[in-house]
Amino acid sequence: MPASVEGSKKALIMVEGGPGRSSVSLELFMDKLHRELSGEFHIFTVDHRGTGRSGRLDCPAAQALSLGSHYIYDISSQEVSNCLKDIHHQFGTNAAAAYSITNAAKDLAMLVETEMADYDVYLYGMSYGTLVVERLMHFSPPQVKGYILDSICADHYEPQGTGNNQVYSNWDDDVKHVSQHFLDLCQKDTAVCGKLLGENATTTLFNLYDTLDANASACSAIFYDTLENKPSVFLRLFFFKLLGRYDRRKFIPTFAARLERCNAQDKDVMTAILTKNDPRENSVVLQSNLLQDTIVYSELWQVPTPSMEDIKQQFLASPMAVNDPDKVGSYCVFTGSNSSECAPWVDMNVPPWTYTPDKYFNKTAAIPIGVSVLGLTGNLDPLTPSKHARRHFNNMKGDNKKLVEFPVAVHGVIGNTPLSDNHTDPHCGLLVVADFLLANGALDAINLNCMDKVQPLNFDIPDALALELFGLDGGAMDGKLHTPAQGAKDYNFTVVGLGLNALLKHSKAKATRGKYAVYEDACTGNAS
Numbered sequence: 001m002p003a004s005v006e007g008s009k010k011a012l013i014m015v016e017g018g019p020g021r022s023s024v025s026l027e028l029f030m031d032k033l034h035r036e037l038s039g040e041f042h043i044f045t046v047d048h049r050g051t052g053r054s055g056r057l058d059c060p061a062a063q064a065l066s067l068g069s070h071y072i073y074d075i076s077s078q079e080v081s082n083c084l085k086d087i088h089h090q091f092g093t094n095a096a097a098a099y100s101i102t103n104a105a106k107d108l109a110m111l112v113e114t115e116m117a118d119y120d121v122y123l124y125g126m127s128y129g130t131l132v133v134e135r136l137m138h139f140s141p142p143q144v145k146g147y148i149l150d151s152i153c154a155d156h157y158e159p160q161g162t163g164n165n166q167v168y169s170n171w172d173d174d175v176k177h178v179s180q181h182f183l184d185l186c187q188k189d190t191a192v193c194g195k196l197l198g199e200n201a202t203t204t205l206f207n208l209y210d211t212l213d214a215n216a217s218a219c220s221a222i223f224y225d226t227l228e229n230k231p232s233v234f235l236r237l238f239f240f241k242l243l244g245r246y247d248r249r250k251f252i253p254t255f256a257a258r259l260e261r262c263n264a265q266d267k268d269v270m271t272a273i274l275t276k277n278d279p280r281e282n283s284v285v286l287q288s289n290l291l292q293d294t295i296v297y298s299e300l301w302q303v304p305t306p307s308m309e310d311i312k313q314q315f316l317a318s319p320m321a322v323n324d325p326d327k328v329g330s331y332c333v334f335t336g337s338n339s340s341e342c343a344p345w346v347d348m349n350v351p352p353w354t355y356t357p358d359k360y361f362n363k364t365a366a367i368p369i370g371v372s373v374l375g376l377t378g379n380l381d382p383l384t385p386s387k388h389a390r391r392h393f394n395n396m397k398g399d400n401k402k403l404v405e406f407p408v409a410v411h412g413v414i415g416n417t418p419l420s421d422n423h424t425d426p427h428c429g430l431l432v433v434a435d436f437l438l439a440n441g442a443l444d445a446i447n448l449n450c451m452d453k454v455q456p457l458n459f460d461i462p463d464a465l466a467l468e469l470f471g472l473d474g475g476a477m478d479g480k481l482h483t484p485a486q487g488a489k490d491y492n493f494t495v496v497g498l499g500l501n502a503l504l505k506h507s508k509a510k511a512t513r514g515k516y517a518v519y520e521d522a523c524t525g526n527a528s
Contacts, residue, residue, distance in 0.1 A: 001030050001031070001034050001042070001043040001044075002042050003039050003040060003041055003042045004034075004038075004039030005038070005039050005040050008039075008040055008041065008042060009118060009119050009120060010040055010041045010042065010119065010120050010122075010437075011041060011042045011043075011044060011116050011119045011120070011121045011122070012033065012037075012041045012042070012043045012044070012121075012122045012123075012124060012437060013044045013045070013046065013108065013111070013112070013121065013122070013123050013124070014026045014029065014030060014043065014044070014045045014124045014125075014126075014129075015045070015046065015048075015108070015123065015124065015125040015126070015129035015132050015133055016045070016048070016126060016127075016128075016129050017125075017126045017127025017128040017129045017130075017151070018048065018051070018127070018128045018129075018287065018291070018292055019048065019101075019128045019291060019292045019295040019296065020048075020050075020051060020287045020288045020289055020290075020291045020292030020295075021048075021051065021128075021287045022047050022048075022051045022052030022053065022054075022286035022287055023045040023046060023047050023048075023051075023052070024052065024286055026045050026126070027045070028415075029414055029415060029430065030043045030045060032426055032430055033430065033433065033434060033437075036426055036430065036431065036434035037434055037437060037438060040438070041122075041437060042119075046107070046108065046111065047286075048104050048132070048291070049098070049099060049103065049104055049107055050099045050288050050290075050291035050294075051286060051287055051288050051291060052286030052287065052288075053286070056286065056288050057087075057099065057288045057290050057291045057294070058288060058290055059082070059083035059084070059086035059087050059090075059290060060086070080329075080330050080333045080334070080350075081333060081348055081350050083290065084333065084334065084350050084351065084352075084353045085350060085351075087290070087353055088351050088353065093351055096294055096298070096353050096354055096355040097355035097356070097358075099291055099294050099295065099355075100295070100298065100299075100355055100357075100358065101131055101132060101135050101295060101299060102135055102358050102360055104132045104135075105132050105133075105135035105136040105138075105139065106139070108123070108132065108133075108136050109136055109139045109141050112141045112143050112144060113141050113143065116143055117143065118143075119143055120143065120145045120440070121141070121143045121144045121145065122144070122145060122146045122147070122148065122437055122441065123136065123144060123146075123147050123148065124147075124148040124150065124433065125147075125148070125149055125150065126150045126151055126412055126414075127150075127151045127153065127383065127384055127411065127412070128153055129150075130149040130150065130151070130152050130153050130384075131153045131155055133147055133149065134147075134149070134153075134155045134364070134365060134392075135155070135360055135365075137365035137366075137367070137368065138360050138363075138365045140365075140368040140371075144368075144371060145370070145371060145372075145440065145441050146371060146372045146373070146374065146436065146437075146440075146441035147371065147372075147373045147374070148373075148374045148375075148376070148433055148436065149373065149374070149375045149376070149389075149392075150375075150376045150412065150413050150414055150429070150433075151376070151377065151378070151381055151383065151384040151411050151412055151413060152375055152376075152377055152384055152388060152389035152392050153166060153384055153388070153392075154166045154364075154388040154389070154391050154392035154395070155362070155363070155364055155392065156362060156363070156364045156391070156392070156395050157362050165302065166384070166388045167300050167301055167302055168296050168300050168301055168323070168327070169301045169302040169305065169306050169311065169323075169327075169331075170302065170306070170314065171322060171323045172311070172314040172315050172317070172318050172321045172322065172323045173314055173318075174382070174385045174387075174388075175240065175318050175320060175321055175322060175323075175382045176314075176317060176318035176319070176321075177385065177387075178243070178380060178381065178382040178385050179239075179240070179243060179318055179319045179320040179321075179382060180202055180318075180319060181379070181380065182243060182249065182252075182380055183197070183201035183202045183205065183319060184201070184202075185408075185457055186201045186252075186253055186459065187199060187200065187201040189458065189459050191460075192253075192458070192459040192460050193253045193459040196253040196254060196256070196257040196459075196477075197253045197256060197257065201253065202319050204256070204260075205239075205256060205319045206319065208235075208256055208259060208260050209231060209232035209235060209236075210232075211260075212231035212232065212235070212259065213230060213231050213232050217259070217260075217262050218262045218267055219259050219262040219266070219267055219270060221267075222267065222270060222271050222274060223274075226271060226275060227274065227275065232316070233315075234274070235259075236315065236318065236319070236320050236321040236322075237321065237322060238274060239252050239255075239256075239319070239320040240320040240321055240322045240382065242255075243320050243380075243382050243410075244381075244382055244383060244410050244411055245410065246408075246409070246410050246416045246418070246455075247465070247469065248469060249380075249410070250457075250458065250459045250460075250461055251461065251466075251469075251470070251476060253459055254459075254461060254476045254477050255270065255273070257477065258270055258477065265478075265480055268480075268481065269472065269479070269480065269481055272471075272481055273470055293330060293334060294334070294353060294354065294355075297330070297331050297334040297335055297354050298335075298354040298355050298356075298357060299357050299361060301331055304337070304339040304340075304341065305328055305331050305332070305337065305339060305341050305342065306328070306341070307328065307341045308325035308326070308328045308329075308341075309325075311323050311324075311325040311327070311328060312325045320382070322382075328341060328342075329344070329345055332344075332345040332346075333345050333348060333350055333352075334352060334353055334354050335352050335354050336350070336351070336352035364392065364395040364396050364397075365396070366396070366397035366398050367396060367397065367398030367399075367400055367401060371400065371441070372400045372401065372402075372436075372441040372442070372443050373396065373398075373400065373401040373402075374401075374402055374404070374432075374433070374436045374441075374443065374446070375389055375392075375393055375401070375402065375403040375404065376403075376404050376406070376413040376414070376429050376432065376433070377389035377390075377403065377404070377405050377406070377409075377413065378405075378406045378408070378409025378410050378411065378413050378416065378417075379405060379406065379407050379408065379409065380407075380408050380409060380410055380457070381409065381410050381411045382410070382411070383411040384411060386405055389403060389405075390403065400443065401443070402443040402446070404432060404448065404451075406428070406429065406451065406454065408454070408455075408456060408457040409429070409454070413427075413429035414427060414429040414430040414433055415427055415429070415430070416429070417429040417430075417450075417451075417454045418454065418455050419450060419453045419454060419455070420455075428450035428451055428453070428454050431447075431450050432446060432447075432448065432450070435447050461475070461476040461477075463475050463476075463479070466479055467479075467482060
């Protein structure tokens with residue numbers, strides 16, 4: 001998105017998260033920032049190598065990520081073996097390192113140093129994108145004047161057992177603390193949430209799980225008969241999804257209360273809500289879960305791996321959760337590990353598809369001279385909790401840094417700090433980023449007044465919101481299902497159609513060895 005100010009030599013590069021997500025979902029924020037910056041900046045985004053329009057990494061011969069696969073966008077544990085054999089057929093045995101975090105950072109460095117050699121450049125990373133940006137700081141391109149880290153992944157891993165390892169294998173340990181914090185805030189709202197879940201919301205939720213699991217409620221049938229899943233497992237996943245959405249998390253106590261009450265209308269309503277398949281974002285067809293697994297199992301997983309039982313117990317210890325014990329099997333196949341927990345997969349005869357972390361792994365870069373770093377974190381973010389953002393900023397040597405904490409924000413601060421009920425307004429996080437950029441990275445010049453105007457967490461649900469988000473006519477707690485209008489059905493078909501078109505458009509993108517040459521430093525530890 002070019003600057004509208006003639007002769008501008010300022011650029012912002014926005015890096016999406018994942019790993020494995022394409023940049024499509026950042027395009028809306030690019031437009032909003034362009035307006036807030038009055039056109040002073042050229043704004044770019046880049047598809048991480050191996051995603052979307054940058055040679056999407058997949059295994060077409062195995063069809064694990066094809067429309068014919070049962071999982072379509074995900075690789076099931078049953079599909080991993082054939083998928084990896086296909087990948088090795090395409091690229092050979094030592095190509096996984098081409099898709100490392102370091103090489104993604106090198107791509108950005110090359111872009112900055114060649115195409116923007118005479119620009120003042122700022123880099124924004126969201127979620128996993130912060131890891132890429134943090135890795136880039138090691139190379140310190142002189143054109144880069146500032147870094148913005150939104151929903152921060154810490155790049156330093158402390159000894160196992162400390163609770164300070166921000167890795168996928170202990171994800172639910174982080175989710176536990178955030179979800180309990182949310183429920184603590186919930187029970188303090190005695191006017192609404194406290195009435196629904198009582199004085200100890202966490203205990204109420206666990207008791208609900210036990211009742212439903214024991215088939216002691218009429219609503220147990222929703223899970224055992226319709227969904228064919230254990231209630232306590234399905235609901236932890238369902239509530240986790242709601243927890244990460246600032247406009248939907250307020251429904252958690254109401255839906256729990258309706259399941260607890262479970263009259264005939266409650267059962268109909270909750271059956272419809274829990275069995276609904278929301279249309280996927282268009283960006284999903286451009287992402288690569290194969291790339292995600294390549295990076296996660298190489299750099300973002302505990303070694304030695306925890307057991308399936310360990311991950312299961314973490315899942316059950318949290319009131320809301322997300323991790324899948326089957327990921328242990330995928331880890332074992334991807335890495336070829338001979339640890340005791342990988343014994344069931346050791347004879348699968350599948351060549352591993354991971355890489356050895358390079359010299360930048362587990363090292364926090366110091367802030368380069370003349371550069372500033374702005375961090376944004378939400379205290380109710382279940383994906384990248386604030387405790388890791390604080391830890392990262394403590395480890396990052398240098399004083400020219402500022403971490404801004406939003407007490408009730410979720411993941412992706414620039415789009416989850418609303419100032420009004422009009423969701424099209426710029427959110428506070430985005431305004432803070434714009435201030436930082438307009439001040440040329442001067443941290444003391446940032447205006448944080450909008451933080452006092454961010455919508456507080458509340459559990460009062462307007463009838464219009466219940467109708468808009470979940471089709472409930474008559475309120476969230478007592479409403480019945482509303483028959484969707486034809487326009488809504490047409491919208492769903494349109495979303496699916498756009499998704500299919502995007503998939504077909506980009507499925508032919510093939511990565512080649514020449515295009516994805518491994519940088520020397522990623523393999524040998526020598527600077528290239």
